[in-house]
Amino acid sequence: MPDSSQSRRIVSPAATDEEIQFEASLRPKRLDDFTGQAKVKELLSVTIEAARRRGEAMDHVLLIGPPGLGKTTLANIVSQELDVPFDLTSGPMLQKKLDLTGILSNIRNRQVFFIDEIHRLLPDIEEVLYSALEDFRVDIVIGQGPGARTHSLPIAHFTGVGATTRQGLLSAPLRGRFGLILYLKHYDVPEMQKIVHRTASLLGTPIDTDAAEEVARRSRGTPRIANRLLRRVRDYAQVRAEGHVDLKVARMALDLLEVDRFGLDEIDKKIMLTVLEKYGGGPVGLSTIAxxxxxxxxxxxxVYEPYLMQLGFLDRTPRGRMATERAFEYFNVPRRPMGWGMGPNQPKLF
Structure with a gap:
């Protein structure tokens, strides 16, 4: 089993190189094989088919949603369905205009160009992307000072696909360059169960239906997390249960990982107990919690707040974060009396 530092991060969206390669091997290649996100799939299916019939590059697509829901997978699927090349980068990787200009000047006709974390593009690099997405050209400045000249270089018509977890950080001009804006939502338990069964099949791991449901229920509606949990459950089953995953084995493995029945891990619990115990349920500011x-x-x-809010454990208010009654009950923390922490009611620390 993983050490404590790994287990406490089991639901973190950050992926190591090994995990990226592992997830890539599990990704569906076609839209029909992609589980969930029915509305997104239908819109993409129509747009892809229309572009295919016209023999043109598909309209640019912006994918919005929490980490781990399949934005990169969908970008790959678009290229597979259109039978065109695929190239990818991310906002933080593009530090200079020439980084993006070099990529765009070599782009091929109808190619899918995927930019992950597009909300993290630097402003001057974002401006280069404007003309590329709208007019299929890049502007190159030659020379310096009064003698500098701008040359417009035409590029092939391509399909830009952007992905973001924080649409509020996208500028209006950039957002306006995308013809199709799609929102990905968390998956329900039956959808997650299908994903767990599919992954287990690809891994050659026999798993019972109720065990797959248990893993699905603790995966926070996120396929990436389900795949991570299933890998750890598989390890446990191979060492302690001759490789077969039944409900008992799944529960023992997940309990060992300290992932509870709602999919909360050590970090979730630390955040909630900080709000509940240290600050009496709030209100408390984000920087203070951090x-x-x-x-x-x-x-x-x-990463953590959206799911805690979805469960009804945490509220965002103008004064700060506040725990709900449900949170006090679930974490078994008694409410402090009114006036705690003020004047004579404040407990002595020493």
Missing amino acids: ASTDEEPDTIEE
Whole structure:
């Protein structure tokens, strides 16, 4: 089994190189094989077929949703369905205009060009992308000072696919360049169960239906997390249960990973107990929670908070984050009396 530092991060969206390669081997190659996201699939299917019949590059697509829901997989599927080349990069990797200009000048006709974390593009690089997406050209500045000249270089018509977890950070001009904007949502348990069965089949791991449902229920509606959990369950089954995953084996493995029945891991619990115990249920600011839990504010806001809010454990208010009654009950933390922490009611620390 993984060490404690790995297990506490089992539901983190950050993927190692090994995990990226592993996930790539499990990705469906066609739209029909992609589980869930019915509305997104239908819209993509129509758009892909229309582009195929016209023999043109498909309209640019913006995929919006939490980490691990299949944005990269869908971009790959678009290229497979159109039978065109696929190239990818990410916002943080593009640090200079020449980085993006070099890629775009070598792009091929109808190619799919995928930009992950597109909301993290630098402003001057984003401006280069504007003309590429809208007019299929890149502007190159030659020379410096008064003698500098701008040359417009035409590029092949391509399909730009952007992915973001934070649509609020996208500028309006960039968002307006995408003709198709699609929102991915968390998967329900039956959809997750299908994904677990498919992954187990690809891994050659026999798994019972109720065991697959248990893994699915603790996966936070996220395929990437389901695949991570299933790998750990598979390891446990190979060592302790002759490779077969039944309900008992699945529960024992997931309990060992400290992933509870809602899919909450150690970091989720630390965040909630900080709000509940240290700050009496709130309100408390995001930066204060981050400092108290030794986590990055962006990670808490993007990864952990949305699911805690979805479960009804946490609320965002103008004054800060607040725990709900359901959170007090689930984590078995008694409410503090009114006035705790003020004047004579404040407990002595020493």
